[in-house]
Amino acid sequence: MSGKNPGMDMKTLRALAEPNRKVIIELLRDGPLTVGEIADRLGLRQPQASKHLKVLSDNGILEVKAEANRRIYKLRPEPFHALDAWLNSFRRVMQERFDNLDDYLRELQNKEKS
Amino acid sequence: MSGKNPGMDMKTLRALAEPNRKVIIELLRDGPLTVGEIADRLGLRQPQASKHLKVLSDNGILEVKAEANRRIYKLRPEPFHALDAWLNSFRRVMQERFDNLDDYLRELQNKEKS
DNA sequence: AGGGAATATTCGTGTCAAGGAATATTTATA
DNA sequence: TATAAATATTCCTTGACACGAATATTCCCT
Numbered sequence: 001m002s003g004k005n006p007g008m009d010m011k012t013l014r015a016l017a018e019p020n021r022k023v024i025i026e027l028l029r030d031g032p033l034t035v036g037e038i039a040d041r042l043g044l045r046q047p048q049a050s051k052h053l054k055v056l057s058d059n060g061i062l063e064v065k066a067e068a069n070r071r072i073y074k075l076r077p078e079p080f081h082a083l084d085a086w087l088n089s090f091r092r093v094m095q096e097r098f099d100n101l102d103d104y105l106r107e108l109q110n111k112e113k114s
Numbered sequence: 115m116s117g118k119n120p121g122m123d124m125k126t127l128r129a130l131a132e133p134n135r136k137v138i139i140e141l142l143r144d145g146p147l148t149v150g151e152i153a154d155r156l157g158l159r160q161p162q163a164s165k166h167l168k169v170l171s172d173n174g175i176l177e178v179k180a181e182a183n184r185r186i187y188k189l190r191p192e193p194f195h196a197l198d199a200w201l202n203s204f205r206r207v208m209q210e211r212f213d214n215l216d217d218y219l220r221e222l223q224n225k226e227k228s
Numbered sequence: 229a230g231g232g233a234a235t236a237t238t239c240g241t242g243t244c245a246a247g248g249a250a251t252a253t254t255t256a257t258a
Numbered sequence: 259t260a261t262a263a264a265t266a267t268t269c270c271t272t273g274a275c276a277c278g279a280a281t282a283t284t285c286c287c288t
Contacts, residue, residue: 010133017131018276019124026119029204035235048277050236069234069285075207084208087198090143093189094198132246149265162247164266169245183255183264230288237282245274252267258260 008086012079015059020044021052025061025075032065032074122200126193129173134158135166139175139189146179146188 016022023042027033033041039049053073056062061079065072130136137156141147147155153163167187170176175193179186 008136010131010136013127013131013136017124017127020276022122022124022127026203029207036233045278046235047237047279051276054236071235075204077208077210080201080204080208084201087194087201089140090189090194093143094191094194096191134246150263159248160265161249161267165246168266185265231286232288233284233286235282235284238280240279241277243274243276245272247272248270250268250270253265254263255265256261256263258262 006082006085006089008082009059009079011059012061012083015056015061018052018055020048021056024049024052024056028062028073028075032072034070034072036070038073120196120199120203122196123173123193125173126175126197129169129175132166132169134162135170138163138166138170142176142187142189146186148184148186150184152187 016025020042024038027038027041035046035049035053038044038053039046042049044052053062053064053071057064057073059079060076062073063076065074130139134156138152141152141155149160149163149167152158152167153160156163158166167176167178167185171178171187173193174190176187177190179188
């Protein structure tokens with residue numbers, strides 16, 4: 001009941017774990033952009049840019065607004081909140097005040113008595 | 115100078131973006147474990163577990179301590195700090211007080227006057 | 229209406245990584 | 259010392275996916 005996990009989506013992680021997509025996201029940090037602009041700044045050809053943008057949208061990381069000819073992509077906050085929540089479940093790890101291998105070793109010793 | 119990026123490692127993201135490895139990490143959140151324990155709790159065969167653990171160690175996410183027969187794996191705090199720092203660079207996005215598509219559209223309009 | 233942007237989609241190809249099975253290595257134990 | 263436990267490594271196969279090139283679609287403008 002209390003220890004319910006944030007439950008980070010694999011979709012999000014997999015979508016972010018690609019170099020070009022990561023750069024796209026970092027670009028969009030500073031505001032929405034069109035496909036063409038993104039392709040330009042990344043040195044990508046338009047089709048590849050579109051494909052990556054599709055992956056990112058399909059996974060809920062981006063949202064699109066059609067403005068006539070152009071499609072304007074922007075970041076959605078939700079996945080970042082989710083990632084943040086997940087990351088928070090590692091607070092103990094980050095504070096390094098959690099392990100003490102020694103405790104664990106002692107525990108192992110005990111189990112061996114069976 | 116001031117706007118230096120956190121510079122999130124691709125290695126870290128790629129390592130996390132695999133279901134089994136993500137579960138491994140979530141397991142180790144609660145303390146160090148041996149290969150066998152990890153394999154058991156994940157329903158993985160030992161070789162696969164070892165391989166995933168190798169990927170995670172090679173990317174600096176885990177560290178190993180050899181204790182006789184066993185190898186005890188535990189999380190390293192650094193990559194989580196890095197991820198946290200990177201995520202923080204998306205604060206504006208998470209607060210949703212950043213875009214206003216309208217501003218961008220106006221900007222587009224201006225550029226079109228050339 | 230027609231030509232040209234801006235964007236999306238399809239298809240084929242190559243690469244890379246995860247899984248399975250088998251084997252090697254180290255250490256404990258009888 | 260022989261055997262078993264714990265872990266790592268190798269080889270092979272298969273599936274996913276990123277890229278390139280080409281094409282389709284939608285919309286603007288003259």
